Amino acid sequence: MIHTATEKSILQAAKTVFFKKGLAAARMQEIANEANINKAMLHYYFRSKEKLFxxxxxxxxxxxxxxxxxxxxxxxxxxxxxxxxxxxxxxxxxxxxxxxxxxxxxxxxxxxxxxxxxxxxxxxxxxxxxxxxxxxxxxxxxxxxxxxxxxxxxxxxxxxxxxxxxxxxxxxxxxxxxxxxxxxxxxxxxxxxxxxxxxxx
Amino acid sequence: MIHTATEKSILQAAKTVFFKKGLAAARMQEIANEANINKAMLHYYFRSKEKLFxxxxxxxxxxxxxxxxxxxxxxxxxxxxxxxxxxxxxxxxxxxxxxxxxxxxxxxxxxxxxxxxxxxxxxxxxxxxxxxxxxxxxxxxxxxxxxxxxxxxxxxxxxxxxxxxxxxxxxxxxxxxxxxxxxxxxxxxxxxxxxxxxxxx
DNA sequence: ATCAAATTTAACCAAATGGTTAATGAATTT
DNA sequence: AAATTCATTAACCATTTGGTTAAATTTGAT
CATH class of the missing domain: 1.10.357.10 (Tetracycline Repressor, domain 2)
Structure with a gap:
């Protein structure tokens, strides 16, 4: 339940992208860009696209x-x-x-x-x-x-x-x-x- | 405006798949399977996924x-x-x-x-x-x-x-x-x- | 200061995906 | 019947995509 700054920025970015495009059309790279981090961080914190979603x-x-x-x-x-x-x-x-x-x-x-x-x-x-x-x-x-x-x-x-x-x-x-x-x-x-x-x- | 049997079956299959999954999550292969035809036929009749959609x-x-x-x-x-x-x-x-x-x-x-x-x-x-x-x-x-x-x-x-x-x-x-x-x-x-x-x- | 753990990055990978091509078969035209 | 167009297929291709890895960097405890 601890949320680091990175984790929060990922969630915020994911929210933005998922809201606009939906699960299927959203791209992990786009979420990473939106959060200004490396794509690997998404998997480091949330393991998979489905989990992040x-x-x-x-x-x-x-x-x-x-x-x-x-x-x-x-x-x-x-x-x-x-x-x-x-x-x-x-x-x-x-x-x-x-x-x-x-x-x-x-x-x-x-x-x-x-x-x-x-x-x-x-x-x-x-x-x-x-x-x-x-x-x-x-x-x-x-x-x-x-x-x-x-x-x-x-x-x-x-x-x-x-x-x-x-x-x-x-x-x-x-x-x-x-x-x-x-x-x-x-x-x-x-x-x-x-x-x-x-x-x- | 002429609709061959194949074209109709493609449209019907595309309808089924697009309705259920939406544009982004729909797969051309799945539409082809649903229509019992080769995937290339989709492009032959409709050129691209977007056009078919x-x-x-x-x-x-x-x-x-x-x-x-x-x-x-x-x-x-x-x-x-x-x-x-x-x-x-x-x-x-x-x-x-x-x-x-x-x-x-x-x-x-x-x-x-x-x-x-x-x-x-x-x-x-x-x-x-x-x-x-x-x-x-x-x-x-x-x-x-x-x-x-x-x-x-x-x-x-x-x-x-x-x-x-x-x-x-x-x-x-x-x-x-x-x-x-x-x-x-x-x-x-x-x-x-x-x-x-x-x-x- | 040192060491270990956690965080971040760049490069990489395998699978999936939309799309193409060249050859083949079926109709139509002449 | 020959030629030509149209329909269909299998194999192939380039790109994209989610995901991994191993090394580098940072952080935190001792």
Missing amino acids: GAVFLQAFGELAPFLNSIFNSDKPVFEKIREFVDGYITFVVDNPYLPTFIIQEMNINPQFGETFFRNHVTPDPSKFEEQIAREIEHGNIRPIDPKQLVLNLISLTAFPFVGKGLVIGILDLDEIAFKTLMEERKKLIPEMIINTIKVQ | GAVFLQAFGELAPFLNSIFNSDKPVFEKIREFVDGYITFVVDNPYLPTFIIQEMNINPQFGETFFRNHVTPDPSKFEEQIAREIEHGNIRPIDPKQLVLNLISLTAFPFVGKGLVIGILDLDEIAFKTLMEERKKLIPEMIINTIKVQ
Whole structure:
């Protein structure tokens, strides 16, 4: 768990290259250049490309998962969690634009990797949040909906524009600025929409 | 524009391999094996890996874009278009699970490719649909919303679960059957949700 | 200061990969 | 039927790529 300066610079460089190109298209030499070190150092510290990739993936998830879980598992009311999730996630992703795409991309290309990962690491877990939703429905405080569908709506509306950014910009005919404006507007729009769907009249 | 049997089998094989692995991880030899032909044939018909990939990408888009445009550009009312889009898209993607992920993935890895592509080919274009929404808002038939946000919500809710399937299954703790059930339910749930948000009380 | 361990480098290697070529077989044309 | 074009194959090639090695340098303990 000790991280030397070299090890850190390797991880940072690997992150940059893997995020931009994905596992298969990333080159060890490019990572070495990015880190201003010899290519052999990559193997000295991480043994193989796959191991290095695993370390980067772990770190990426390690940034996102606790953040999401802190929202899912707080003791705040449902509506507030929805607002916090959307605002927090969009803010987070604007600063880390490659992260969610990277995770989804590599989990799709190698589903086995994803499964193993979910079994062995701290990952986003909305189960408490789902229970909370179910309870509120029972008490008649919100309208009936499958909690999983609600969570899926929340994630879809929030994450998709970033994951499919290239396509979204193309389809909606946006430039970079228009895209960012739209995303900022969504911080309000998405919670309003979801809450409007489940609040009792 | 003449497609021989061999050329077709190459395209089919390339589609299979590129969809599963992406451009960078796909191997020409694997495509040749999949098509039961000699590797040299790939170059005989398509010159290079990039050209072959371009042909596959074009075909993939060529399947999806006209389908979406036929919905966007029909003369049906807004609510009906929303229902048609969701039902049609989910049905389509259940049968072609790799398609949207593939398109989004490669557009993210190579944004320039995406931009060029959008300029030079038939792509999904919701601008008429957006105008229709704006008109309905003016007439007071639906509640005010940025038409682009409405379209983005529609696409996000519908497409994301498939694009981020690995992550969704992991986060919501689903198996293959539960996922499919959830997707079928969404054919009703998504239109209800969107329409509920915009219909005048 | 000395020695051993850890770190860094340059040169090297084997395997894989996209791509080519020249010969062969199958159709088509004349 | 001969000639010519098109389709297909096996062998080959240059380059790239992940990975190794052995020597050199630095670091740290004694």
